[in-house]
Amino acid sequence: MAKITIKDIAKMCGVGVSTVSRTLNGHPDVNPETRAKILETVEKMNYVPNNSARNLGRNDSASIAILVKGASNTLFSSMISTIEYDAKERGYSVVLHSVGFYEDEIDVARELVKEKRLRGIIFLGGFSLHSDEKLKELGVPFVLVTTGYVTERFSRNVYSTVSVDDAAEGEKMTNYLIKTGHRKIAILGPDPHDNSVGSLRLAGYKRALTSNGIDFNDKLIIPMDHDTADYTMENGYAAMSNFLKEGIKISAVFAISDTLALGAARAIYDAGLRIPEDIAVAGFDGIPACKYYVPSITTIRQPLYDMAKESARILFDVIDKKGEHMHEVFPGELIIGESTEV
Secondary structure, eight states: OOOOOHHHHHHHHTSOHHHHHHHHTTOSOSOHHHHHHHHHHHHHTTOOOOOHHHHHTOSSOOEEEEEEESTTOTHHHHHHHHHHHHHHHTTOEEEEEEEOTTSOHHHHHHHHHHHHTOSEEEEESOBSOOOHHHHHTTOSOEEEESSOOOOTTSOTTSOEEEEEOHHHHHHHHHHHHHHTTOOSEEEEEOOTTOOBHHHHHHHHHHHHHHHTTOOOOGGGEEEOOTTSOTTSHHHHHHHHHHHHHTTOOOSEEEESSHHHHHHHHHHHHHTTOOTTTTOEEEOSBOOTHHHHSSSOOBEEEOOHHHHHHHHHHHHHHHHTTSSOOOEEEEOOEEEOOTTSOO
């Protein structure tokens, strides 16, 4: 098979080569939906830009990378723009790179560091359970953002983290659903082999069930659809539609991301069911679409702007030797919408 080129990616996405180039190089002037489509295509086609020749001519790199796991998730669009702006203010260029759901982001990052001679990395999404030894192999400062709350079993001076406490916020949402009268609550999104935020939010869900005397039922775990891009509305729709066909009775569904929740809500509507009278729907992240969907979606809002600003500040302080690695945990906010209130 011939090697995929940037022209091929542009043709597949129906955009110009310059738009693909701007997306891959982290320019902010690309429509978020177009950016997501391009990154999804890049991931699907395993396209790797060849910047080796350009990098050989550099005596000193002033670049950082943003590695995005789940690039189709609109959650990351505003965070990317914020980080890019702060990087530009400090004289850094940004390399934006999409990582496949089942790819090891540390392995991807290691190759990227060699190819582009990066000064630092910000990871958006991904797994939180890598060994210290593997993390040290990167050789550059990095910050894990929205990858899950760091635990004490890791050496805290190896890297930085910025996140909400996903397990605690998952428990908060599940407790809210239980207090509003629900006992048969499905959870949409976790994968049995997932070690990222999905597993943490699932852990909070289980904790809330236990504390309220409700037996855990693994048949109420709805994994993402493996044939559809992860963390998308299309995936939420497919996964929820398949679950509803099984005929398992539930009164509420808690999706581990808002994009999944929005897709699930449409699937419920198309199945002839009412929200929230038949099935209540809750999400996680606090993306703007939740406010404008009908019914508006109950969610846990993450302070995305503050988290993005803090991740950039920490990274550049470590790069410039003006600060040390830090681990910041931001509080989430329960936003009650029409999708859970009768």
